[in-house]
Amino acid sequence: MSTSAIPRTAPRxxxxxxxxxxxxxxxxxxxxxxxSDPTHVLRQASLTLHRGEVLGLAGESGCGxxxxxxxxxxxxxxxxxxxxxxxxxxxxxxxxSDILALDDAALRASRWRDMAIVxxxxxxxxxxxxxxxxxxxxxxxAHSPGMSRADATERAAAMLEMVGxxxxxxxDFPHQLSGGMRQRVMIAMALSLDxxxxxxxxxxxxxxxxxxxxxxxxxAELRERLGFAVIFITHDVSLLIEIADRIAIMYAGEVVEExxxxxxxxxxxxxxTDALLHSFPPLRGPxxxxxxxxxxxxxxxxxxTGCPFRARCAxxxxxxxxxxxxxxxxxxxxxxxxxxxxxxxHDTRSVVEAGFDPQPLPEELARR
Amino acid sequence: xTTDTTLVEQIPDLETSGRPKRARQKNLLFLRNSKAxxxxxxxxxxxxxxxxxxxxxxxxxNQISPDLVQPPSGSHWLGTDHLGRDVLSQLVVGTRSVLVxxxxxxxxxxxIGVVVGVTAGFVGGVGDETLSALAxxxxxxxxxxxxxxxxxxxxxxxxxxxxxxxxxxxxxxxARVLRAxxxxxxRRDFIEAARANGERTWRIVLAEILPNLTAIIAAGFxxxxxxxxxxxxxxxxxxxxxxxxxxxxxxxxxxxxNLALQRGAWWWFVPAGLCIAGLGMALTLINFGIxxxxxxxxxxxxxxxxxxxxxxxxxxxxxxPVVHEAQEDRA
Numbered sequence: 174m175s176t177s178a179i180p181r182t183a184p185r186x187x188x189x190x191x192x193x194x195x196x197x198x199x200x201x202x203x204x205x206x207x208x209s210d211p212t213h214v215l216r217q218a219s220l221t222l223h224r225g226e227v228l229g230l231a232g233e234s235g236c237g238x239x240x241x242x243x244x245x246x247x248x249x250x251x252x253x254x255x256x257x258x259x260x261x262x263x264x265x266x267x268x269x270s271d272i273l274a275l276d277d278a279a280l281r282a283s284r285w286r287d288m289a290i291v292x293x294x295x296x297x298x299x300x301x302x303x304x305x306x307x308x309x310x311x312x313x314x315a316h317s318p319g320m321s322r323a324d325a326t327e328r329a330a331a332m333l334e335m336v337g338x339x340x341x342x343x344x345d346f347p348h349q350l351s352g353g354m355r356q357r358v359m360i361a362m363a364l365s366l367d368x369x370x371x372x373x374x375x376x377x378x379x380x381x382x383x384x385x386x387x388x389x390x391x392x393a394e395l396r397e398r399l400g401f402a403v404i405f406i407t408h409d410v411s412l413l414i415e416i417a418d419r420i421a422i423m424y425a426g427e428v429v430e431e432x433x434x435x436x437x438x439x440x441x442x443x444x445x446t447d448a449l450l451h452s453f454p455p456l457r458g459p460x461x462x463x464x465x466x467x468x469x470x471x472x473x474x475x476x477x478t479g480c481p482f483r484a485r486c487a488x489x490x491x492x493x494x495x496x497x498x499x500x501x502x503x504x505x506x507x508x509x510x511x512x513x514x515x516x517x518x519h520d521t522r523s524v525v526e527a528g529f530d531p532q533p534l535p536e537e538l539a540r541r
Numbered sequence: 542x543t544t545d546t547t548l549v550e551q552i553p554d555l556e557t558s559g560r561p562k563r564a565r566q567k568n569l570l571f572l573r574n575s576k577a578x579x580x581x582x583x584x585x586x587x588x589x590x591x592x593x594x595x596x597x598x599x600x601x602x603n604q605i606s607p608d609l610v611q612p613p614s615g616s617h618w619l620g621t622d623h624l625g626r627d628v629l630s631q632l633v634v635g636t637r638s639v640l641v642x643x644x645x646x647x648x649x650x651x652x653i654g655v656v657v658g659v660t661a662g663f664v665g666g667v668g669d670e671t672l673s674a675l676a677x678x679x680x681x682x683x684x685x686x687x688x689x690x691x692x693x694x695x696x697x698x699x700x701x702x703x704x705x706x707x708x709x710x711x712x713x714x715x716a717r718v719l720r721a722x723x724x725x726x727x728r729r730d731f732i733e734a735a736r737a738n739g740e741r742t743w744r745i746v747l748a749e750i751l752p753n754l755t756a757i758i759a760a761g762f763x764x765x766x767x768x769x770x771x772x773x774x775x776x777x778x779x780x781x782x783x784x785x786x787x788x789x790x791x792x793x794x795x796x797x798x799n800l801a802l803q804r805g806a807w808w809w810f811v812p813a814g815l816c817i818a819g820l821g822m823a824l825t826l827i828n829f830g831i832x833x834x835x836x837x838x839x840x841x842x843x844x845x846x847x848x849x850x851x852x853x854x855x856x857x858x859x860x861x862p863v864v865h866e867a868q869e870d871r872a
Contacts (some may be wrong), residue, residue, distance in 0.1 A: 257868065
């Protein structure tokens with residue numbers, strides 16, 4: 174792929190850090206259900222997005238990727254409920270605001286202007302009875318009081334051109350466009366107010382690989398030109414390794430590993446990451462043995478004690494049933510300083526504190 | 542990579558044993574809805590009255606006494622009418638007729654509506670056209686005059702006859718709504734999948750489509766009962782129905798004919814009006830309850846309305862409520 178914006182091999186140390194934090198999710202907890210026994214889907218998940226970077230969010234279905242993104246933007250439908258945490262958004266001029274503390278009017282104003290979203294199945298997010306130019310212009314007008322409709326339409330045409338659709342197609346109806354074009358219209362719409370954060374929730378899932386590639390290249394190119402930061406949610410890890418600067422792997426509502434994309438790919442530190450990487454064939458490099466992950470993700474309503482991954486983990490030991498692993502530095506000397514992993518094989522201190530014998534780091538999780 | 546699969550098999554042991562409690566709660570969910578409980582309680586009160594009414598009524602509602610148009614007193618709790626008959630006894634005895642007519646008409650009209658509506662929606666083509674045309678005809682006919690004409694022509698207009706007449710004129714609205722919903726359901730993927738599975742048409746209708754229509758049917762039923770009760774009371778009030786069977790409308794008929802309003806004899810018409818309003822409210826509350834229960838999206842909200850208010854949570858699409866209840870102690 175001709176994506177010059179993406180470093181082919183990220184430097185070992187600090188290379189993926191592109192700027193100051195633009196979005197900091199701190200200890201975000203989300204429940205589903207208002208009753209006496211809600212399902213705790215997210216338990217104090219934390220994630221930081223830096224200005225201008227592409228942060229990939231990966232994991233199996235139902236591990237809380239979308240919940241994290243929608244909880245942080247307060248877009249969860251009932252009976253979703255944010256039960257704790259902060260989401261700090263840092264504006265271009267440096268002012269910080271907690272999205273979870275905004276009132277409805279301020280939240281409405283901030284949406285799309287600060288943070289825009291390309292939804293899952295965005296192809297069907299367009300209203301079939303309105304022309305696409307008008308639908309883009311609607312969003313622009315809603316956030317720019319005093320702007321004339323002609324100006325907004327002109328801006329819509331410019332946005333279409335930017336995503337590679339001829340501006341004269343702005344008078345087309347959604348059904349006259351192909352799936353990939355509709356997806357690009359959605360991206361144009363999301364970028365029309367020059368947001369600083371773009372959340373893409375499986376934007377390429379319904380598209381064939383050729384179209385996927387076009388969209389991904391488009392995003393990379395636009396990102397370089399406009400400088401927004403992207404949270405890219407997908408379960409396609411191989412796609413993520415190509416597009417993302419940094420990757421956060423989620424499991425059962427927790428971030429279990431956070432590292433530069435190439436580090437995740439070449440030097441996984443969490444057993445789940447390692448197992449994920451063995452679930453698809455590598456496109457380049459030496460051949461690897463393919464193996465799935467046995468079992469299925471735990472029921473979030475009845476989580477086991479200790480590490481939620483231990484039942485499927487090849488490296489689980491006695492402490493895993495009793496100690497909940499926290500995101501911490503890896504146990505491999507020489508790793509990038511911001512690498513974080515939540516695994517007791519790396520965190521010998523917690524194991525010793527809980528009164529268990531620490532186990533050595535297996536070779537698979539300590540590759541250099 | 543070798544994986545110890547015995548660990549995977551142990552997963553069920555890790556689950557907490559909270560199953561039976563949860564299941565029991567789910568079965569009684571409908572009864573945990575405060576609107577439904579209130580509605581059912583009021584309806585239950587009237588139902589008990591309808592059953593035991595003739596035995597607990599203090600007087601024979603037709604018994605004439607010398608106390609003419611007396612306000613409420615110890616011997617006549619709700620006073621007397623122009624012939625000295627006890628108003629309370631008339632109301633208590635009349636409850637049975639109101640409920641019987643309401644529910645028989647409701648069941649009959651809902652049945653016709655479901656059969657016509659679902660058939661029209663599912664078969665399509667000529668059948669749909671014919672049945673829709675029939676429903677449309679019944680929709681545009683003014684209902685009350687039609688009921689008056691039919692009820693007036695019948696030699697014996699007893700309670701059941703009236704109920705069937707009301708059902709025969711009141712099914713069309715439900716049929717139209719059900720047809721529209723069936724048309725929409727018929728094209729959905731799960732119906733196509735059922736067809737591809739080789740399910741028979743009647744099974745698709747009964748097992749796939751009807752459960753999806755439960756909310757509409759239940760709401761339509763409650764609405765039809767309300768309509769039937771009001772129709773019967775109206776017919777009695779304007780004197781179309783024979784006056785020898787008591788219902789709340791008959792009480793109002795006598796009150797109206799004997800200038801109760803002008804005489805200031807409030808005890809004559811206010812209790813009957815309150816009974817009608819109370820029954821109507823009960824049915825409407827049950828309707829809300831059904832809606833919040835059957836619609837899974839509304840269910841959690843409806844079930845926990847009180848605790849949501851206490852926790853200051855306002856469920857709203859697009860603005861997820863935020864409460865700071867969870868721990869925030871991670872670094």
